Amino acid sequence: MQSILKLSLISRYSVFALCIVAALLIPFTQIDQPLNFVLVALFVVLSVIGIFDLIQTRHAITRNYPVIGHFRFLFEAVRPELRQYLFESDSDKLPFSRAERSLVYQRAKNDPDQRPFGTILDTYANGYEFIGHSIRPAPIQDPQSFRITIGNEQCTKPYSCSVLNISAMSFGALSGNAIQALNRGAKLGGFAQDTGEGSISAHHREFGGDLVWQIASGYFGCRNPDGSFSAEKFAAQAASDQVKMIELKLSQGAKPGHGGILPGNKVSPEIAETRGVPVGQECVSPAAHSAFSTPTEMMAFLARLRELSGGKPVGFKLAIGQPWEFMAIVKAMLVTGVIPDFIVVDGSEGGTGAAPVELSDHVGVPMREALLLVHNTLVGAGLRQHIRIGVAGKVVSAFDIAAVLAIGADWVNAARGFMFAIGCIQSRSCHTNKCPTGVATQDALRQRALVVPDKAQRVANFHRNSLHALAELLAAAGLEHPSALRPHHLARRVSANEIRLYSKLFPYLTAGELLSGDSPHPFYRQSWDLASADSFAINELRQVN
Numbered sequence: 001m002q003s004i005l006k007l008s009l010i011s012r013y014s015v016f017a018l019c020i021v022a023a024l025l026i027p028f029t030q031i032d033q034p035l036n037f038v039l040v041a042l043f044v045v046l047s048v049i050g051i052f053d054l055i056q057t058r059h060a061i062t063r064n065y066p067v068i069g070h071f072r073f074l075f076e077a078v079r080p081e082l083r084q085y086l087f088e089s090d091s092d093k094l095p096f097s098r099a100e101r102s103l104v105y106q107r108a109k110n111d112p113d114q115r116p117f118g119t120i121l122d123t124y125a126n127g128y129e130f131i132g133h134s135i136r137p138a139p140i141q142d143p144q145s146f147r148i149t150i151g152n153e154q155c156t157k158p159y160s161c162s163v164l165n166i167s168a169m170s171f172g173a174l175s176g177n178a179i180q181a182l183n184r185g186a187k188l189g190g191f192a193q194d195t196g197e198g199s200i201s202a203h204h205r206e207f208g209g210d211l212v213w214q215i216a217s218g219y220f221g222c223r224n225p226d227g228s229f230s231a232e233k234f235a236a237q238a239a240s241d242q243v244k245m246i247e248l249k250l251s252q253g254a255k256p257g258h259g260g261i262l263p264g265n266k267v268s269p270e271i272a273e274t275r276g277v278p279v280g281q282e283c284v285s286p287a288a289h290s291a292f293s294t295p296t297e298m299m300a301f302l303a304r305l306r307e308l309s310g311g312k313p314v315g316f317k318l319a320i321g322q323p324w325e326f327m328a329i330v331k332a333m334l335v336t337g338v339i340p341d342f343i344v345v346d347g348s349e350g351g352t353g354a355a356p357v358e359l360s361d362h363v364g365v366p367m368r369e370a371l372l373l374v375h376n377t378l379v380g381a382g383l384r385q386h387i388r389i390g391v392a393g394k395v396v397s398a399f400d401i402a403a404v405l406a407i408g409a410d411w412v413n414a415a416r417g418f419m420f421a422i423g424c425i426q427s428r429s430c431h432t433n434k435c436p437t438g439v440a441t442q443d444a445l446r447q448r449a450l451v452v453p454d455k456a457q458r459v460a461n462f463h464r465n466s467l468h469a470l471a472e473l474l475a476a477a478g479l480e481h482p483s484a485l486r487p488h489h490l491a492r493r494v495s496a497n498e499i500r501l502y503s504k505l506f507p508y509l510t511a512g513e514l515l516s517g518d519s520p521h522p523f524y525r526q527s528w529d530l531a532s533a534d535s536f537a538i539n540e541l542r543q544v545n
Helices: 002-028 033-055 060-064 070-087 098-108 176-189 231-238 269-275 295-308 323-336 357-362 367-380 398-407 416-421 452-476 522-530
Strands: 129-131 147-150 159-162 164-166 192-194 210-215 243-249 260-262 283-285 314-318 342-346 388-392 411-414 490-495 498-501
Touching: 002 033, 033 060, 060 070, 098 416, 098 452, 129 398, 159 164, 159 192, 159 243, 164 176, 164 452, 176 192, 176 210, 176 416, 176 452, 192 243, 210 231, 231 243, 231 295, 243 295, 243 342, 295 314, 295 323, 323 367, 323 522, 342 367, 367 388, 367 398, 367 522, 398 411, 398 452, 398 490, 411 416, 416 452
Parallel strands: 164 192, 164 411, 192 210, 210 243, 243 314, 314 342, 342 388, 388 411
Antiparallel strands: 129 490, 147 159, 260 283, 490 498
């Protein structure tokens, strides 16, 4: 036992001991003087580090393994890069696989995106999905025709919207150059950019691309000094021809039910001007809105936004949590007669620069289930024909688009896909202000690396090539427009010997069945009974234990 302990001690301190011995003996060797000096200095420094390791109390590793223990921290620091470049397989999703990222890069650069020698996917694995083709394929349509009109009877300025647009990303979260590249790309490609809650910056206005102005709980760009909503400031900004739609943000998929704080040292004069907050002071995004507190009040607020914007399409974005809360909003639509023009459903797989791990991993409903709830509730309430539905959450390929359109969406928003198009390499350092490609940073030198004209063209290329791929998918299925996709067009493997169509995999309500009170779908019927137009809380008179 003693010999084992001695060997352990020798191995733990051997490198430290060698550093001391080398520092003492090298001066007496015949090595050339300059090299001799360098080596002595090196080993003296390492010996001092080893002595410090022995007496420090913070790190157990280096206290037990002086000098050599530092290699553990070095390898840990470069582990993500080593994994990404050397050890990650094409299908590992962290959160996007190499194959998904490569697809975006190729389409953004107009490089060939064909895959030789067959699929690398396991077509017999549970969860494998595919679209059923037709024996009589349709002609491939012009992707520029893949648009939908957003705006119901209560809207006087409807918007013709592409089925693929840039999802909400704020200036502040992204660099000014990134915002400019995205907006210029949207202008080139004829699609829209969501501003995110950080409001409309000078970078959004630079090239005149279509904007969806997002209004969140901080009311940035339309707030009074006390943080409340300012109707005058909102009307002034909403009057811009560049603003095509108004989106009220209730919650975000990556961190639902959570506000945010931008530290004062990050509130630059440019960000302060954009958001309407004081320079250098902490900028708070509350978890909840102050302009309304009940579903009916929310409808009144949406009606006010529509009026103040001059009749532009108005809707809201949310991540689904408690189903009866969304159903309460739908009941408020029926009670007040105020019908939003659109709803954007954000899935829990959505991304953000930084969020508490528990919220990202374990809070909120995934996008497809959330979409199904929203679509079915609107159908069951007899409102689906008046309201368009957009979705966001890990969309990068044409099949991703087709899948959610088949479930019930009208259009798709993508954030990280467009970030890849402007150079993001998924370094996952968005929260450090040290983004290596200049996408998610306010460091002027780092964002200088992002050249706006080049990356803007890549944004337009990615959009165009993705919709062309969608056109080919639709043609193979015998369809001519994305709006023709239905649940029966797609299928999923659910076991080794069973495949189900989406139409059999998911429950679908019939028009108005929630209003009749005898829906054959217990979950929807019970949740509808728990909802009240007057409150986001459970209707306790009908609460079911």
